Amino acid sequence: MADKQPRIVIVGAGFGGIALAKQFAREDVQVTIIDRHNFHLFQPLLYQVSTAILSEDEIAYPIRTFFRDNANVEFFMAKAQGVDAERHVVLTDHGEVPYDYVILAAGATTNFFGMENVEKHSFGMKTLAEATHIRNHVLHMFERANKELVDAEERKRMLTFVVVGGGATGIEEAGALTELIQVLQKEFHHLDFSQVSVHLLEAMDTVLPMVSPNLQKHTIEVLKKKGVHVHLQAQVADYDGKAITFKDGTQLQTRTVIWAAGIKAVPFVANCGGQTGRGGRIIVDEQLRVEGVKDVFAIGDCAYFQHGTPRALPTVAPVATQEAKVAFRNVMKLVHGQQELEAFHYKDLGSMATIGRGEAVVNKTKINPELTGFIAWCAWMFVHLLRLAGAHTNVTVAMKWCWNLFSGTRLGRIITNIQD
Amino acid sequence: MADKQPRIVIVGAGFGGIALAKQFAREDVQVTIIDRHNFHLFQPLLYQVSTAILSEDEIAYPIRTFFRDNANVEFFMAKAQGVDAERHVVLTDHGEVPYDYVILAAGATTNFFGMENVEKHSFGMKTLAEATHIRNHVLHMFERANKELVDAEERKRMLTFVVVGGGATGIEEAGALTELIQVLQKEFHHLDFSQVSVHLLEAMDTVLPMVSPNLQKHTIEVLKKKGVHVHLQAQVADYDGKAITFKDGTQLQTRTVIWAAGIKAVPFVANCGGQTGRGGRIIVDEQLRVEGVKDVFAIGDCAYFQHGTPRALPTVAPVATQEAKVAFRNVMKLVHGQQELEAFHYKDLGSMATIGRGEAVVNKTKINPELTGFIAWCAWMFVHLLRLAGAHTNVTVAMKWCWNLFSGTRLGRIITNIQD
Numbered sequence: 001m002a003d004k005q006p007r008i009v010i011v012g013a014g015f016g017g018i019a020l021a022k023q024f025a026r027e028d029v030q031v032t033i034i035d036r037h038n039f040h041l042f043q044p045l046l047y048q049v050s051t052a053i054l055s056e057d058e059i060a061y062p063i064r065t066f067f068r069d070n071a072n073v074e075f076f077m078a079k080a081q082g083v084d085a086e087r088h089v090v091l092t093d094h095g096e097v098p099y100d101y102v103i104l105a106a107g108a109t110t111n112f113f114g115m116e117n118v119e120k121h122s123f124g125m126k127t128l129a130e131a132t133h134i135r136n137h138v139l140h141m142f143e144r145a146n147k148e149l150v151d152a153e154e155r156k157r158m159l160t161f162v163v164v165g166g167g168a169t170g171i172e173e174a175g176a177l178t179e180l181i182q183v184l185q186k187e188f189h190h191l192d193f194s195q196v197s198v199h200l201l202e203a204m205d206t207v208l209p210m211v212s213p214n215l216q217k218h219t220i221e222v223l224k225k226k227g228v229h230v231h232l233q234a235q236v237a238d239y240d241g242k243a244i245t246f247k248d249g250t251q252l253q254t255r256t257v258i259w260a261a262g263i264k265a266v267p268f269v270a271n272c273g274g275q276t277g278r279g280g281r282i283i284v285d286e287q288l289r290v291e292g293v294k295d296v297f298a299i300g301d302c303a304y305f306q307h308g309t310p311r312a313l314p315t316v317a318p319v320a321t322q323e324a325k326v327a328f329r330n331v332m333k334l335v336h337g338q339q340e341l342e343a344f345h346y347k348d349l350g351s352m353a354t355i356g357r358g359e360a361v362v363n364k365t366k367i368n369p370e371l372t373g374f375i376a377w378c379a380w381m382f383v384h385l386l387r388l389a390g391a392h393t394n395v396t397v398a399m400k401w402c403w404n405l406f407s408g409t410r411l412g413r414i415i416t417n418i419q420d
Numbered sequence: 421m422a423d424k425q426p427r428i429v430i431v432g433a434g435f436g437g438i439a440l441a442k443q444f445a446r447e448d449v450q451v452t453i454i455d456r457h458n459f460h461l462f463q464p465l466l467y468q469v470s471t472a473i474l475s476e477d478e479i480a481y482p483i484r485t486f487f488r489d490n491a492n493v494e495f496f497m498a499k500a501q502g503v504d505a506e507r508h509v510v511l512t513d514h515g516e517v518p519y520d521y522v523i524l525a526a527g528a529t530t531n532f533f534g535m536e537n538v539e540k541h542s543f544g545m546k547t548l549a550e551a552t553h554i555r556n557h558v559l560h561m562f563e564r565a566n567k568e569l570v571d572a573e574e575r576k577r578m579l580t581f582v583v584v585g586g587g588a589t590g591i592e593e594a595g596a597l598t599e600l601i602q603v604l605q606k607e608f609h610h611l612d613f614s615q616v617s618v619h620l621l622e623a624m625d626t627v628l629p630m631v632s633p634n635l636q637k638h639t640i641e642v643l644k645k646k647g648v649h650v651h652l653q654a655q656v657a658d659y660d661g662k663a664i665t666f667k668d669g670t671q672l673q674t675r676t677v678i679w680a681a682g683i684k685a686v687p688f689v690a691n692c693g694g695q696t697g698r699g700g701r702i703i704v705d706e707q708l709r710v711e712g713v714k715d716v717f718a719i720g721d722c723a724y725f726q727h728g729t730p731r732a733l734p735t736v737a738p739v740a741t742q743e744a745k746v747a748f749r750n751v752m753k754l755v756h757g758q759q760e761l762e763a764f765h766y767k768d769l770g771s772m773a774t775i776g777r778g779e780a781v782v783n784k785t786k787i788n789p790e791l792t793g794f795i796a797w798c799a800w801m802f803v804h805l806l807r808l809a810g811a812h813t814n815v816t817v818a819m820k821w822c823w824n825l826f827s828g829t830r831l832g833r834i835i836t837n838i839q840d
Contacts, residue, residue, distance in 0.1 A: 038563060039834040055475035057832040064607035065831065071609045077563040077835075094567055128836060143458060143497040147514055187484035189491045393831060396816045411485070411813060412477040414459040415497075416548060 166202030586622030
């Protein structure tokens with residue numbers, strides 16, 4: 001009996017993958033989720049781990065816990081390597097996983113646009129390990145600068161922090177860094193903080209491309225007020241771990257480059273039989289099927305969907321979760337022998353970014369055109385707390401945010417990568 | 421003026437070191453704390469990080485935060501390597517730190533008693549990194565066993581967990597592991613949990629040497645009730661990562677050995693001019709001065725104090741914090757030109773260990789001879805919450821313990837050591 005259940009395989013346990021699995025869990029199907037991590041990561045709050053506001057496990061939720069009561073959902077911890085559509089198996093580093101239908105919801109990774117030196121020396125902002133590395137590194141820079149009594153140039157380089165990319169992640173990271181530095185300033189009694197600086201680099205001529213020019217201007221003003229040096233039209237050409245070289249030949253001395261300037265689909269989707277478009281995303285038809293490959297669907301950051309829109313849909317969580325609903329319904333139609341599938345239509349619900357303690361911008365397309373300041377920050381907090389998985393996580397996170405708002409202290413400032 | 425302040429150097433930011441620095445902070449002296457980590461670690465709760473109850477930053481507190489308002493206290497992040505008493509400098513991997521008086525409060529490390537294979541293949545339980553390694557490894561064993569469909573012997577080896585050492589740490593770790601396994605059992609829908617076992621090995625003929633025979637018996641009973649296989653008089657001779665070999669030649673197949681069977685002083689104290697005793701601890705006189713070395717004191721786990729007691733004082737936090745008071749007063753006497761120093765006398769305040777959710781044993785030497793069960797667990801919780809540093813930490817920890825008590829869930833079950 002159980003052998004006759006259709007086997008649904010979902011690759012990736014991000015927003016899209018978890019949304020899919022929750023729907024399939026209620027159906028008479030066998031579900032396998034493949035992910036290389038055993039947790040779902042709440043990526044929008046990675047910057048808070050990287051700046052010592054939250055703990056790792058507050059934004060990471062065990063995948064199995066979602067499906068505790070669903071015996072038909074199995075988790076398979078492995079790194080997906082491709083899809084063999086002929087043989088109907090997903091290839092992984094822990095063997096093959098057979099499927100009747102597979103949905104790729106594998107997400108994206110950092111795009112260094114081929115600059116190998118930059119990739120080697122700077123920090124990505126996509127994984128939990130990367131966020132922890134940033135926290136450890138930034139705190140370490142202060143400890144090292146504090147001990148560096150001879151080489152003033154090197155000390156300044158250690159105290160110069162650069163975030164590349166004026167999207168939500170870059171804005172949030174730069175804003176949170178300035179606040180972290182304020183906390184540190186109270187505790188380094190002998191370090192000259194006039195030497196400390198935070199820089200935000202953006203290749204275009206403005207930040208946050210998805211919000212109105214008005215909000216863009218406001219964001220830059222708030223960042224500047226927080227002490228962030230905002231460099232627009234600043235195109236990075238190289239970084240050797242000590243100095244950034246710009247396209248125009250000028251340099252910026254720094255020991256810290258956090259790269260939030262671009263993403264691309266995880267590379268394995270190129271090995272799934274379909275064609276890839278811009279950003280390495282796998283091209284899907286209006287029904288979210290990988291074009292030209294039977295029984296394979298794709299959603300979210302790893303899928304290239306361009307039907308009725310001037311560009312491919314953006315790589316944001318709402319696209320993935322909306323696509324998850326349609327992909328689910330379409331797979332179930334096939335399971336039930338129907339061939340007429342539903343086309344996907346994206347509803348843009350607006351966007352938001354926080355610029356630090358008590359400051360945010362919200363671009364809401366319908367109800368209210370735009371919000372800024374404390375009220376926007378409350379909206380941001382509310383939306384993110386609602387979406388965070390897990391009862392005790394929500395409560396401890398809410399508590400830490402309140403504590404952080406009122407006291408300005410950050411107790412997560414521990415350096416954990418010391419050996420022995 | 422500031423240059424004339426006596427320079428007090430404290431090596432180690434454990435219970436003893438922090439207690440010392442807090443006292444010196446109020447005096448007209450310059451204080452430097454040296455530690456290789458930037459945080460004070462609440463070691464008694466390491467087992468809770470290793471079993472996914474608490475987050476890392478809930479038992480680690482930034483050292484600088486203690487001394488935010490004390491401009492005369494400086495933190496120096498480095499690994500101490502020795503003391504040059506002639507030149508009055510502490511040697512570190514980041515250069516020399518001059519002192520007028522130095523107090524060694526550097527703590528202890530795991531003692532594998534010269535068994536190199538055991539050291540190579542098993543997990544210590546003394547550092548935050550080790551606790552996180554244990555959590556990652558144990559969770560990984562379940563994920564790997566779940567995928568191991570061919571080799572039944574290997575699967576069983578992965579599901580066999582061994583804790584060596586019947587002291588408080590070993591007891592607590594074994595108890596917490598059985599509870600973690602109960603949580604996992606609800607979420608691995610296809611794994612045979614009759615194959616899972618937890619073993620506690622103790623070389624002596626009983627556990628918890630510091631409590632009464634009555635409490636020892638009770639502890640073993642509670643452990644057995646929780647499903648722990650308690651092996652007394654079990655002496656480990658070797659471990660190759662797959663099987664433990666006992667002194668009597670028998671073997672136990674396992675992929676996981678957690679070594680809580682012994683500690684020794686951190687090795688650098690042997691390089692401080694004095695003599696070392698049992699466990700590599702540096703021998704101190706009744707006034708806590710390192711014997712034969714001027715202006716060098718030692719307290720806590722790294723100090724060997726045996727005056728009026730049949731054995732050296734035990735390596736527990738109360739010894740360190742009580743010694744910190746006398747060492748402080750004695751150093752201040754020297755600062756003020758007095759030569760008559762105070763002798764140290766230890767007050768044994770009893771001991772406690774928790775055996776899991778709602779179960780503990782408390783051996784109180786004076787007020788109440790002994791406590792067990794839920795009331796003992798409440799006492800344990802109360803004492804540990806009181807001693808935990810940091811306001812928000814206490815509250816989130818208290819909340820997680822309540823959540824854990826009532827729901828039995830552990831949301832910290834994330835595997836964080838995956839490299840892409």
